[in-house]
Amino acid sequence: MAFGKGCHLHLIDGSAFIFRAYHALPPLTRKSDGLPIGAVAGFCNMLHKYIEANTGPDAPTHAAVIFDYSGKSFRNEIYDKYKANRPPAPEDLVPQFPLTRQATRAFNVACEEIEGYEADDIIATLSCQAREAGGRVTIISSDKDLMQLVGDGVEMLDAMKNKRIGPDEVVEKFGVKPERVVDVQALAGDSTDNVPGAPGIGIKTAALLINEFGDLDTLLERAGEIPQPKRRESLQDNAELIRISRRLVQLDCNTPLDFSLDDLEVKEPDPEALLAFLAEMEFRTLARRVAEQFKVEAPVIDDTPGASAGSDGAEAGDMPDPTAREIPFDHAKYEHVATAQALDDWLMRIARAGYVAVDTETTGLDEMVADLVGISLSVTPGEACYIPLAHVKGTGDDLFADDTPAEGQLPMQQVLDALKPMLEDPQILKIGQNIKYDAKILHRYGVTVAPFDDTMLMSYAMHGGLHGHGMDALSERYLHHNPIPIKELIGSGKSQLTFDKVPLEEAVKYAAEDADITLRLWQTFKPRLHRARVTTVYETLERPLVPVLAQMERHGVKVDRDTLSRMSNAFAQKMAGLEAEIHELAGEAFNVGSPAQLGEILFDKMGLEGGKKGKTGKYSTPADVLEDLATEHDLPARVLDWRQLSKLKSTYTDALQTHINAETGRVHTSYSITGANTGRLASTDPNLQNIPVRTEEGRRIREAFVAQKGNRLVSLDYSQIELRILAHIADIDALKQAFKDGHDIHAMTASEMFDVPLDQMTPDIRRQAKAINFGVIYGISGFGLARNLRIPRAEAQAFIDRYFERFPGIRKYMDDTVAYAKEHGCVQTLFGRKIHTPEINAKGPGAGFAKRAAINAPIQGTAADVIRRAMIRMPEAIRDLPARMLLQVHDELIFEVEEAAVDDTIAAVRKVMESAAAPAVHLAVPLEVDAGQGMSWAEAH
DNA sequence: CCTGTCACG
DNA sequence: GACGTACGTGACAGGG
Incomplete structure (x- = not known):
């Protein structure tokens, strides 16, 4: 018509x-x-x-x-x-x-x-x-x-x-x-x-x-x-x-x-076509209703997992995946790949499936140094292979070490040449458990792994706060299977072997099992990710961070060994002097580094007050106790000095030297994406997120972190990011306005609370307000504030009461957050990251902890999400600049930049950092970034 | 291997 | 009413 x-x-x-x-x-x-x-x-x-x-x-x-x-x-x-x-x-x-x-x-x-x-x-x-x-x-x-x-x-x-x-x-x-x-x-x-x-x-x-x-x-x-x-x-x-x-x-x-x-023109539906579609979607109720309407038989819907005809092409369809948990683990079924034909067969299976779980075995945990020993693969639960590449005959017994290659291995280069196109194929998804590790190893062999999924990150996105995300924990919890402990193969402690010494038969079982587990975890997690509503978190905040961190870790930061060495010597001398003084004052020689021995000197021999014993029945001598004693006595004061030097020497000036890579002359930390529950990163081997800064003496350690010739270190950090996020989340007009106007936030808080005009503000009043502002972020308590400010508890409580009176929105935020946690078992960041709070309904002392953690998590976590977003966008933003991102310290990013490009880099990085929340979240408060630069981290910060 | 201590945000 | 408390980490030394 x-x-x-x-x-x-x-x-x-x-x-x-x-x-x-x-x-x-x-x-x-x-x-x-x-x-x-x-x-x-x-x-x-x-x-x-x-x-x-x-x-x-x-x-x-x-x-x-x-x-x-x-x-x-x-x-x-x-x-x-x-x-x-x-x-x-x-x-x-x-x-x-x-x-x-x-x-x-x-x-x-x-x-x-x-x-x-x-x-x-x-x-x-x-x-x-x-x-x-x-x-x-x-x-x-x-x-x-x-x-x-x-x-x-x-x-x-x-x-x-x-x-x-x-x-x-x-x-x-x-x-x-x-x-x-x-x-x-x-x-x-x-x-x-x-x-x-x-x-x-x-x-x-x-x-x-x-x-x-x-x-x-x-x-x-x-x-x-x-x-x-x-x-x-x-x-x-x-x-x-x-x-x-x-x-x-x-x-x-x-x-x-x-x-x-x-x-x-309106047409009558074709019942057959419509019901076919509804059946394909597995919409039972609607299909039945439509069938009744047309007086035809309702279609039979088979929704057993793996039954789908595969909507993403036929490849996935012709070989349905059995469920990860139905197939038993059978080490005998794992295949040792030792011929070109067998390798080709695996590549065919992978191409058909479109995905593969990959795991690498190496000689160590340091990806910058460890050598590749073998690769395992899996595309079907229960079926996996191990391709040994660099195993040696030696049994590990030092006396009879035999480093001639073991039998039954294809040449490494031949295998890498064969696998590289697959590992780099944009059509084939590579699945890893902590794939950053494998990607870094393979990168050293000229292979770029992409695209990828990471079961560790999937678990982190879904289960953050519930448990750890290592393979053993995940396998036990979600597959009800305990993997072979690595200890059984390589031992532990001083006599630990490297994996290349493990006999092939055992290596196949262990390595292939890891790929099998990884694949099963992926099949288990993939559909749950969406149901847990964390797909966006996984895809925008976790997964894209992997290549960014891998690159930062590979770059490393230049650390000057001589500077550290000189400092170590100076510290050793000072410590020796202090130790002599301490022994003199004590009237006997003892181990100054032993809190137990020190406690006996202080509280038993000298009879000082305040001695507390820990669970082990030994005295505890924390700094705050010693500080109280130090007002009256020299010995505790000297011990405090000694401790500071001891810490600096052992943890920094000595230990850092051992982390300088022989080949690059730089220190390559490793960032753990899943290490902190809130979304923060953790840095290990070495931890470069706790390099001293608060004392002058400690800060000098940062002089050893330097730029290479012709370059500068550039540091940019978010100013007050957590307080800004608190102002936004809790919707505190006074705080928001102060940030918009660029006012001193602690002075403003002090002025509000104590009715002191800004022009009459004293540093001491401001300091107290600052402590309260931070306390709020941590889930304030009278006790905690009192201890921090060293004031009577009643006074601290009065401050807090006053604060809540002036900023009732903060109180509401805290109450609402705890209530939300109790109802949902988790709290969320502005970007949808979920942090579970399993202890929130606990009774006893744990309850307080869990409440404060729940209050803190959305704030700390949102700040962590913001800098993650900035980091993910950074490679593109500095692509045309001679600049490299080296380090992240929670609210700070450190770059190494050619001298001439310092200003351009600061401008580009600042822009990315300040706009990192958008467009997903529009903060009601501006984010501000401070920048510094110099030859060393000490100058740049 | 656990505990205490202390470095950072 | 008592108890124990600021949030999040990692490394090192001592001591069993």
């Missing part, structure tokens, strides 16, 4: 359906393979309901679901920032977009999208055409941007509220008739779409002005007549921006369409 008078066209805003469905439903997955499917399910239900509701006498003659074409539209050419601050669609929603198109076609409803145009433009064009042909139009949407189309036979329908939107409703919303809606929108702008509009003008004012002057052009022409100076100037100064805004909000009635109204 040709479209004309008497026809009724229904246009459904498809994107609105999808997003509503996505947010309304829990994250459902297809049972057979874990494919995210919630939005599709909701979409189908909505579409089905819509069709059922529109079968009566007023049924449409023509109908279509209109979608947005992904990517940019012509509006981006008018204004490049259009919709620029839109966060990307959630990871688990992306694969559902094409499925909603399939669903629409399955219901036999026309489904249209046009490249370069938004759905709204297609809707506008069709509405215009239908109106001209003399028909009626109903737009199923509540999007205000479509209201400009209303009138002359076109109306909207808000399907959720079942409310018709005609000209009257438009006037209610915009204060003007539909044909002037564009003018109002152009003036008011739209922050979600980044339509600029006129600053300071909202919908109300815009409508007022348009109604007074008639239309936008007249208004802009006669803007000088506006009596209010602010409005007048806003319009006069931004006339061009307003005209651009109008072009952005004006829908295009001339979108080139590759179909006509006649093509949209």
